[in-house]
Amino acid sequence: MVIKRIPFISALFLAMLTITTAQASIRDLAEIQAAGVLRHIGIPYANFVTKYPQGDKIIHGGMDTELIQAFAAHLGVKYEYVPAKWSNVFGKLTGRNAQFNNNKITYGEPQSIEGDIIANGATTLEWRKEVIDFSDDYFPSAVWLVSRSDSDLQPIRPSGSLEKDIAQVKSLLNKRDVLAMKQSCLDPDLYNLELTGANIIFPVKERKLNEMIPAILNHDADSTLLDVPDTLIALEKWPGKIKVIGPISFEQRMAVGFRKESPELRKAFNAYLKQIRADGAYNQIVQKYYPSVFHFYPKFFATSSAVK
Secondary structure, three states, X not given: OHHHHHHHHXXXXXXXXXXXXXXXXXXXXXXXHHHOEEEEEEOOEOOOEEEEEEXXXXXXXXXXXXXXXXXXXXXXXXXXXXXXXXOOHHHHHHOEEEEEEOOEEEEEEEOOOOOOEEEEEEEOOHHHHHHOEEOOOOEEEOEEEEEEXXXXXXXXXXXXXXXXXXXXXXXXXXOOEEEOOOOOOOOHHHHOHHHHOOEEEOOOOOOOHHHHHHHHHOOOOOEEEEEHHHHHHHHHHOOOOEEEEXXXXXXXXXXXXXXXXXXXXXXXXHHHHHHHHHHOHHHHHHHHHOOOHHHXXXXXXXXXXXXX
16 A cells, blocks of 8 residues: 555655745745846747857847846846747746636646746737736737738728728638637637638647748648737738738737736836836837837837937
8 A cells, every 4th residue: 555655645746846846936026136147038939039040059139138138237137048939938937837728728737937037029918917917018019810912812991990990801701711829819719710710720830920921921821810020020021922901909019927926026127118118228129120110000109219
């Protein structure tokens, strides 16, 4: 009897040890400053987090990387990048991964916490707000339907009502192949696309958001869901090859993610963000990575000083 219980006891001990380790890794502002390092969890995405080889190393850059590096310097601590994927990013922050399936949140097993802050153009979706806390909004977005230029789908004529425009775009989707992605802002469940009659296509393997346009150019689908940042980049990268049909979602916002146990770190970041938006430094960072966004969202960025 005793021998048979050993595996169970060992498993229980390991589970308790994992939970204890995760709890010990929960840090707020004071602990981060004492440790002298801010750990930035990021996923390569659009121009928010990029990576490129430099000799034998992989160097990370992008708008959010630069923003968090500057925030770390503001706090007087070192910066550290922690790579992640959409499938594990929340677990690396909170110690327990979370995913959104069939319109509900499912949680994984406890795991080690690896970072203090998520910054990679994360959309502030309602289900994500139950898992983590977000900073003040720092980038505008939305989800659009994008197709190849040779598609018989035609861009809608704006009606002056975003609700009517979305309904008009959805009315075009019946029996259309539309590429989408779970666990992201391109999740069709968020927009009730199953009611449109569209044939929703998911990647056969984990695909990055910046691979959606190459997929439709390769005729994997007629069109794809795509958010504003990726669309702006795609229009510049593939001029004349794609077109925006119209909106699938209402306006969305992006923000930086924090553990719910790190309120002081979130407060410090919000104060820093407010400061750099007021003095124009934030707009200068945005200008480097998304110069065309000022044309699409002038009111959002008008809260900052003019770009120098």
